[in-house]
Amino acid sequence: MFLQIKLTIPNCTCLKDPQETKLGVLIMQNSIELIDEIGFEAFTFKKLAQKINSTEASVYRYFENKHQLLMFLYAWYWGKIEYQIHVETLHIEDTEEKLFKAIKMLIEKKNSNDIYAFVDELKLKRIIESEGIKSILNKKVDDVNKNGAFDNYKNLVAKLSGWLQEIIPNYAFSKMLITTIIEGAHIQHFFADHLPRLTDKQQDKDNVESFFIDFLKLLISQNINYGQSN
């Protein structure tokens, strides 16, 4: 209706797909704006409804509560970035090169090739970095997980760890490595902005990318050498 490409979203992350309607798209756009501005804790459906000249009751037709909305944005983000990675690595032959391209896209703050201009991608990425993990870290995780809430994220991790397996077939921790890089990059970006003494921030440079790329290169070179010497 409003999007070039509509993403598949686990249906337990919403009561009604907001991508389908005008109000739904307004909810998506403005919840991203508002959560980025005031933070998830201070965010309420009442404030959101006021922002878009609608009512609480209308928002509740799309989402059971704000936590479900966050899970939706989370799933939507991972669906989107997986698609972007798919497109931007299609032409690459070498698996290692594919993997590095994908990792860089995940770490960099702004994706260059944004196909979903109807939401502010920079703000969404900032939300995923600082609020995203809250959609997982709670007591209801097992219930929603059963219903597939995190499938988009899992698919991406499966794809990238599959590539890593191709590069280092005998490596036992490929999923841990991928999730450590993804989650680590989020936390390190947050630390760099707010708690620089917990990180190695340098001016005018995104150390986070250098750190994780170096990390991955070291691992690959070591394991390939190891494989050769056996």
Place this chain on the structure above:
Amino acid sequence: MFLQIKLTIPNCTCLKDPQETKLGVLIMQNSIELIDEIGFEAFTFKKLAQKINSTEASVYRYFENKHQLLMFLYAWYWGKIEYQIHVETLHIEDTEEKLFKAIKMLIEKKNSNDIYAFVDELKLKRIIESEGIKSILNKKVDDVNKNGAFDNYKNLVAKLSGWLQEIIPNYAFSKMLITTIIEGAHIQHFFADHLPRLTDKQQDKDNVESFFIDFLKLLISQNINYGQSN
């Protein structure tokens, strides 16, 4: 009063130090119990007060709100584990050995040498793993950080990254590596328990420790070799 050793806690993480009084200790013990049981979102001062046969108003004399209580537990945990690491590495000469000992203590689920039996250390560790990061990831982080709320965590990171600097003097990312291991271990443990497809869980084995220890060993060997060959 009740503790063998009283920990220094940033005073912005409480209104009155709960370590000093009987009720305060009850609040510490039972908030850990209750948060572990029902999760931080469902946790309220009313429920806590009922559990200890006290009143909401009394709890509010120690903490402004539940978020401040979480920050207190966070600071207390890092103070405690830094002390434990201090004690258990005192007798070790070799810096590399010290570092590995510390990392293992941070990653393992239950610390063997528990000097603070008055709180359930296993439950506290589980809270730090699954709720701890929420004390950082919010819009008030800059304010409380100015007042030293996270100093205990920072001190620990400074200590370990200092050791790493001794081992690999020219390594540029020592703090990032330490925080990546600490935060990574928390998330990986949570994933192993709830979202195993995001990790490389194996039965009857804590892969998380193997993963990070292997990685650290690789990094050190690589950099030492590199230093030698130059």
Place this chain on the structure above:
DNA sequence: CATAAAATGATAGTTTTACTATTGTATACA
């Protein structure tokens, strides 16, 4: 042991959040 100070309990109240229910109106679509 007496007494002041501190800590806690008991009670009551306010504001905000997090919802639910109902009814009327506009829009789409068939």
Place this chain on the structure above:
DNA sequence: TGTATACAATAGTAAAACTATCATTTTATG
């Protein structure tokens, strides 16, 4: 033209997140 769907408007409830006051108990101290 009728019918379903979507949304707005309004109202209401229960719980959460506090704040205030005053009585009572505990503790420190001289």
